[in-house]
Amino acid sequence: MTNQAQERATRLAALPFQTSEANTSSHVGAFFRSIKEIVAHRELLDLLIRRELKARYKDSSLGFLWSLIKPITMLLIYYVAIGQFLGAARGIPEFAIFVFSGLTLWGLFSEIIAGGTSSIVGNAGLIKKVYLPREIFPLAAAGSALFNFAIQFAVLLIATIALGDIPWTPSIGYVPAGVAVALIYGIALALLLSALNVYLRDIQYLVEVGLLLFFWASPIVYSYAYVVDAAQRTGNLWIAEIYLWNPITIAMLAFQRGMWVAGSRDNVMGQDAAGADIIVRAQAWPENLDLRLLGAAVVGLVLVWAFQRVFSRLQGNFAQEI
Numbered sequence: 001m002t003n004q005a006q007e008r009a010t011r012l013a014a015l016p017f018q019t020s021e022a023n024t025s026s027h028v029g030a031f032f033r034s035i036k037e038i039v040a041h042r043e044l045l046d047l048l049i050r051r052e053l054k055a056r057y058k059d060s061s062l063g064f065l066w067s068l069i070k071p072i073t074m075l076l077i078y079y080v081a082i083g084q085f086l087g088a089a090r091g092i093p094e095f096a097i098f099v100f101s102g103l104t105l106w107g108l109f110s111e112i113i114a115g116g117t118s119s120i121v122g123n124a125g126l127i128k129k130v131y132l133p134r135e136i137f138p139l140a141a142a143g144s145a146l147f148n149f150a151i152q153f154a155v156l157l158i159a160t161i162a163l164g165d166i167p168w169t170p171s172i173g174y175v176p177a178g179v180a181v182a183l184i185y186g187i188a189l190a191l192l193l194s195a196l197n198v199y200l201r202d203i204q205y206l207v208e209v210g211l212l213l214f215f216w217a218s219p220i221v222y223s224y225a226y227v228v229d230a231a232q233r234t235g236n237l238w239i240a241e242i243y244l245w246n247p248i249t250i251a252m253l254a255f256q257r258g259m260w261v262a263g264s265r266d267n268v269m270g271q272d273a274a275g276a277d278i279i280v281r282a283q284a285w286p287e288n289l290d291l292r293l294l295g296a297a298v299v300g301l302v303l304v305w306a307f308q309r310v311f312s313r314l315q316g317n318f319a320q321e322i
Contacts, residue, residue: 031305034312037133044132048140052115053147067148068155071107075100078221092223094165094262097156101259102220102252104156108149109182109248110211115141116190117197117207124322134315135308138190142183149179156259165261177293178254184300185247192307195314198321217243218252223263225284244286247296254293257285 038045057066078099083089092098116138120127123137160166167175197203219227231240243249256263263284286292 028305030312031308034133034135034308038135038139041132041136045136045140045143048136049143049147052140052144056144067151071100071103071152072155074103078103082221088222091226092263094163094260097160097163097165098223098256098260098263099221100156100159101256102218104149104152105178105182105252105255106215106218106220106248107152108145108179109186109251110215111145111148112138112142112183112186112190113193113207113211115144116186117193117204119190120194120198120318121201121322127322128319134318135191135311138194139187141190142187145186146183160259160261167259167261169258169261169264171264172258174254174289174293175258177297178251178256178258181247181251181254181293181296181300184297184304185251188300188303188307191304191311195311195318198314198318214246214248217246218249219256220252223284224249224253224286240286244292247300250289250292250296253285253289257289 075096079089079096083092083095083099089095119137119141120134126132127134127137157167193203193207227243228240231237
């Protein structure tokens with residue numbers, strides 16, 4: 001061993017032993033220390049987001065245009081199959097704006113979950129070689145999803161202008177609120193699922209099933225008025241209330257209330273006793289949507305704290321497991 005190596009070993013031996021107990025404890029102070037550490041690595045987070053975006057469309061001729069092609073294709077499928085063939089467009093005014101609003105916010109939430117779940121396993125090389133806050137990887141997936149959301153939101157805004165239903169109303173304030181709730185729950189679940197996926201790789205397949213259930217449990221291709229109508233017809237009003245327990249449903253309704261101007265008119269097609277189509281009044285939005293949004297946000301922030309602490313406790317063996 002050279003003199004330089006011996007001196008380095010001596011200096012290291014003289015350093016006091018530090019335990020990681022503070023970082024793995026469940027108190028609030030440890031949570032904010034983790035946030036402070038992430039902020040200190042914000043430049044690295046920015047680089048990871050850029051890398052995520054570049055890798056997604058690497059060697060692609062159309063590049064970022066693919067972030068538009070997929071949602072537009074889904075819009076056409078749902079508009080034709082459900083809107084026209086199944087007649088949903090007759091009962092929902094400006095059905096195209098309604099569907100695309102739901103698909104835009106859903107794309108943000110689902111992309112955060114799907115990308116975040118595989119983020120730790122997908123960055124095994126970095127995790128094994130370099131120390132950095134592991135939470136950066138699911139957060140990078142969220143940043144990438146936000147970029148794609150911004151592009152799709154711009155298209156949605158252009159569509160509302162083209163159809164003459166510009167969402168310049170007091171309800172526009174619901175849009176950032178809905179996005180915030182979807183973002184909070186997306187990050188919370190991404191933190192938990194990314195950590196669990198390291199130890200149980202079946203998680204990523206369960207996520208696909210779970211996202212499918214969340215999709216149909218949210219008012220994306222059908223309006224909330226249909227849920228209320230079904231609950232009233234069957235005499236089970238509690239169904240509509242349980243339906244609203246889904247925080248993504250609340251976020252979706254808030255986002256639609258801000259962007260889907262035609263929905264505020266609460267006009268829905270129905271049929272009279274003779275079977276003829278008539279316009280009826282329906283409950284487009286749940287009561288106390290503001291309070292429901294606030295409650296969903298508060299619960300979501302608690303989950304972010306709880307799941308980050310779970311993540312912190314599980315990350316110690318990430319390098320060995322992957």
